[in-house]
Amino acid sequence: METEFIEFYHWVKKNLGLDLFSYKEKQLQRRILTIMKNTTATNLTDYCQLMKTNPEVKYEFLDYITINVTEFFRNPELFRTFESELVSKIAPQFSSLKIWSAACSIGCEPYSVAMLADRNQLSLTSNKIIATDIDQTILTQAKKGVFKDSHLKNVSDTDLKNYFKNEKDDFYISDKIKRKVHFKKHDLLLDRFEKDCHVIICRNVTIYFKSEARDKIYQQFSESLVPGGLFFTGATETIMNPERFGLKKMGTFMYQKIG
Known part of the structure; x- marks a missing residue:
């Protein structure tokens, strides 16, 4: 599974311009698997293919991984x-x-x-x-x-x-x-x-x-x-x-x- 994640990181960096190698691994991998469950993909290879053909899946992945939680005058x-x-x-x-x-x-x-x-x-x-x-x-x-x-x-x-x-x-x-x-x-x-x-x-x-x-x-x-x-x-x-x-x-x- 670890090799599959590394290949996935390389694909994301090349195709989506997002460097996942610098993120904390366990936390990141949990988030990837969580968002992947919302799709028809059953593995990371299929997930890559789905993001290639479905822009909505791609943008949902980017939105989820880059963590857009915010409010005015936070803290x-x-x-x-x-x-x-x-x-x-x-x-x-x-x-x-x-x-x-x-x-x-x-x-x-x-x-x-x-x-x-x-x-x-x-x-x-x-x-x-x-x-x-x-x-x-x-x-x-x-x-x-x-x-x-x-x-x-x-x-x-x-x-x-x-x-x-x-x-x-x-x-x-x-x-x-x-x-x-x-x-x-x-x-x-x-x-x-x-x-x-x-x-x-x-x-x-x-x-x-x-x-x-x-x-x-x-x-x-x-x-x-x-x-x-x-x-x-x-x-x-x-x-x-x-x-x-x-x-x-x-x-x-x-x-x-x-x-």
Whole structure:
């Protein structure tokens, strides 16, 4: 079975552009077998063939494996600290901010940052926050800016009134906020990283990678930051010895580029 999984990883990397070799094996294999059970495939070879001929099966696999769980202002206490650090310590250093939201899923995170940038009147480089994800289907959804009530549980009444329009069961993000976010496809394992960033947010993603891949990503994020820049990680992610990546601990799950 192990050989079958390795062949499957090679096929996925070649045909879907997703590097599964850097994911934690047991957890990944459980997820693959779980999503495969929703299809007619009885083994990984058949599953590959099914993904070749059925785009819906392919996109369901990508959506499931890349784990698109998100909400606005996820872990609100951490987001409040992030906003405070951003406004009081980071923004005053620079004339404008280049902000990158990596692994942004359906857009809750970059739109959250866009809202706090708007209410604090922060100047954004090119008037945009860069938001990236590996999943093109998810990016298409993010660009629409349409959300359900379950995504909005941490949104204040003021922000809800100022930045959303409610129609039946859907909440539409305002055009003012949509214009502040530029979405594009990006693979943290395979693609080049942004440069000269003042802020990078990548939360609850690296926990799914092996330590070698995780360390490489942290190093690249550090190289993407300007000296004094801020890296905001997830509530399940702590960087041990951040100095080896040219970072220092700034607060809970926040690190600053040493310069």
